[in-house]
Amino acid sequence: MVRSCVALSVLVLAAAPRSAAADARTEAVVLFDQAQKDMKAGDYAKACKLLQQSNEKWPDSGTKGSLAICYEKSGKVASAWLMWRQLADTGPTKELRADATKRVEKLAGRVPHVQFKVTAATAGLAVTINGDKLDPNVGVALPIDPGKLAVEATAPGREPWTAELTATEGQTTTIEIPALGKVQGGAGKAPAGGGTAGVSFVGPLALSAPSDGNFTRDGQSDGYTLDVKAGMTVRIEVTHAGSKNGLDTLVYVYGPAHKGAYPAESLFSDDDGGWGKLSRITSAKLDAGTYAIVVTTKANDRGKYRIEATCSAGCPPGVQVVPDGKGKTGKGKSKKTKRASAGGVRYETEAQRARSRRHKLGLALGAAGVAGIGAGAYFGLAARSRFDEAKDVCGGAIDACPKAVLPIAQARVDDARGQANLSTVLFGAGIAAVAAGTIVYVTAPKARERRTALAPIVGPDGVGVVVGGRF
DSSP states (O other), X not given: OHHHHHHHHXXXXXXXXXXXXXXXXXXXXXXXXXXXXXXXXXXHHHHHHHHHHXXXXXXXXXXXXXXXXXXXXXXXXXXXXXXXXXXXXXXXXXXXXXXXXXHHHHHGGGOOEEEEEESSOOTTOEEEETTEEEOTTSOSOEEOOSEEEEEEEEOTTBOOEEEXXXXXXXXXXXXXXXXXXXXXXXXXXXXXXXXXXXOEEEEEOOBTOOEEEEEOSTXXXXXXXXXXXXXXXXXXXXXXXXXXXXXXXXXEEEOOOBTTBOOSSOSEEESSOSSTTOOEEEEEEEOSEEEEEEEEEGGGOOEEEEEEEEEEESOOTTSOBOOOOTXXXXXXXXXOOOOOOTTOOOOOOHHHHHHHHHHHHHHHHHHHHHHHHHHHHHHHHHHHHHHHHHHHHTTSOGGGOOTTTHHHHHHHHHHHHHHHHHHHHHHHHHHHHHHHHHHHHHTOOOOOOOOEEXXXXXXXXXXXXXXXXXX
């Protein structure tokens, strides 16, 4: 029986899902699977985002086909058309390329376009639509998804120009960019010279009062002023909460200001000291004065951010003290005190010990059996879910699955078949172990003691010994 228990335990452990290596392909598969669930639930915005991330981590024609379908269902016909165009050229099979070409032709008439018209040549002119950079001098109409268009044109030394337009399916929207006016000096701009040259100052940054900003153009550097009392130690951080996921920031501290200007060299700076690629200056001890806190991004990254300054030491009255996080320790483990039993020493007979061993073995077998049954049920449900995913990938009918996503659907079906077979094995082994454990438990020897007693007797016919007890 011991061998059976060990063998079953090994079987259950071997059947348990192995921890996948945290590599790009594994992450891509996890993102793809979640995206399929979100598409099934009708959350196309989330599903498309996950499929984009999956394809970035591990480019795959099946993922691109699913992403194109997701784009189309969410109304992003230009994105869907471009993705099918890509598959029509680069699909791994002739059938897939032919299927993608048909879908390109079907969507072509619905795709909106934008056409730029620049009224005056401007050096360094850059144009963004909804935060995405486009070339205004390309000379041809560019495909774009339908909906609201937030247009911004910028150039060095020029005032930015913005406009809001709407792109409609099947139509071309002309965006006429006027001549950009020259920037005039005044409040809100960086002081001339020094390390803050070119920085646009947003306003003051109060302690423990986060400020939100948004990087919308190339080379953008936002500045904040921070007033500090003598001997204060501050923490400056671009926080995960309120900032775009994956944003890569840089933070600098200049000062103190002298006659309205800041030194050319920063006192403190940080690249990736915070969450992910965000910045954090953990402990900056400063003299009294006004400091410039400058936040910018690497490689012209764009997106929303939140910056916060807190005081960790030398804080003036009324200012919240926020520890800088140094010297933190993990949660301590409480010590357990062993105490002697108040009931004295318990003695067991050999029969009782044998019964206890059999009971423990029976319970172990039963527990292993229950685990096997549970694992079998898990893989059975997983098999059903995998098959449903295959149907969802195909749009509801496996027999009419689009060729672009057929490899992914087939992989899901194969996974479902393997998990179903594993479920059958585990379920059967679990039932057998439960039955064996029950037999071992109920057939354990009785815990009666064999007690004997010797008593002398004296009778009219002689003397003798009476032996009594349980046999």
